[in-house]
Amino acid sequence: MILFYLxxxxxxxxxxxxxxxxxxxxxxxxxxxxxxxxxxxIATANTxxxxxxxxxxxxxxxxxxxxxxxxxxxxxxxxRSVFLLPMVIPVASMVLLWKVLxxxxxxxxxxxxxxxIEPVDFMGTNAAFWVLIATYLWKNSGYDMILWIAxxxxxxxxxxxxxxxxxxxxxxxxxxxxxxxxxxxxxxTALLSLINSFKVFREAYLVAGAYPHQSMYLLQHLFNNWxxxxxxxxxxxxxxxxVLVLLAVAGIILMIWRxxxxx
Numbered sequence: 001m002i003l004f005y006l007x008x009x010x011x012x013x014x015x016x017x018x019x020x021x022x023x024x025x026x027x028x029x030x031x032x033x034x035x036x037x038x039x040x041x042i043a044t045a046n047t048x049x050x051x052x053x054x055x056x057x058x059x060x061x062x063x064x065x066x067x068x069x070x071x072x073x074x075x076x077x078x079x080r081s082v083f084l085l086p087m088v089i090p091v092a093s094m095v096l097l098w099k100v101l102x103x104x105x106x107x108x109x110x111x112x113x114x115x116x117i118e119p120v121d122f123m124g125t126n127a128a129f130w131v132l133i134a135t136y137l138w139k140n141s142g143y144d145m146i147l148w149i150a151x152x153x154x155x156x157x158x159x160x161x162x163x164x165x166x167x168x169x170x171x172x173x174x175x176x177x178x179x180x181x182x183x184x185x186x187x188x189t190a191l192l193s194l195i196n197s198f199k200v201f202r203e204a205y206l207v208a209g210a211y212p213h214q215s216m217y218l219l220q221h222l223f224n225n226w227x228x229x230x231x232x233x234x235x236x237x238x239x240x241x242x243v244l245v246l247l248a249v250a251g252i253i254l255m256i257w258r259x260x261x262x263x
Contacts, residue, residue: 016031016239046129049129050132054136055190066149069145086142123208128213136200140196147189147192163176201221210225
């Protein structure tokens with residue numbers, strides 16, 4: 001960890017205060033250049049928007065799937081495999097599927113044309129952002145579902161039996177037993193979902209290239225382009241800022257988890 005993660009990150013922080021060659025100290029010039037860069041603002045806004053929409057949707061969708069799978073009992077085993085299937089599909093195959101579905105002459109636009117609805121340029125308009133969200137949800141819902149199921153299995157069955165004897169309905173059991181019981185799992189699932197949200201860049205890059213539609217231009221695109229242009233001062237400063245923000249978010253999630261644990 002020290003050799004491959006900590007020491008390289010310390011070097012990144014040092015280079016964020018130097019010129020591109022890493023020799024001359026320039027103070028906060030790199031951070032000022034990053035903050036004034038319009039591409040950085042667009043990428044940051046899109047990334048925050050993407051995470052802010054995707055994480056709640058993913059947590060809610062995966063929790064609903066977990067509750068349905070658990071309620072179905074042994075009959076749900078085939079469905080578990082179906083929901084986990086996107087995790088094992090190679091990225092190249094997923095990109096091919098994406099193109100088949102959302103190209104200008106793809107399957108979705110063909111169906112829209114049959115229904116006398118005007119076709120949509122999914123990759124050339126703001127619809128590209130929602131295609132990216134749909135892909136992220138499809139790929140990660142099964143993984144988070146398994147995490148929720150593990151949290152649900154920790155809740156004693158006797159609590160549900162006692163609540164049923166007392167006449168509690170399904171919603172009352174959920175809010176009084178299920179929700180308090182899975183709150184410790186919420187912090188872990190949210191943190192892993194946040195980490196996985198940064199991996200969606202692979203699909204976006206392979207489909208739309210280094211400069212996709214502005215609505216789906218994320219920080220990963222910006223870092224990739226800066227790296228190819230050898231703008232090391234900007235990329236190290238921006239990377240330092242992103243890591244600090246992620247550490248702050250992870251710290252907040254950990255504090256919430258500890259608070260819930262102590263209740």
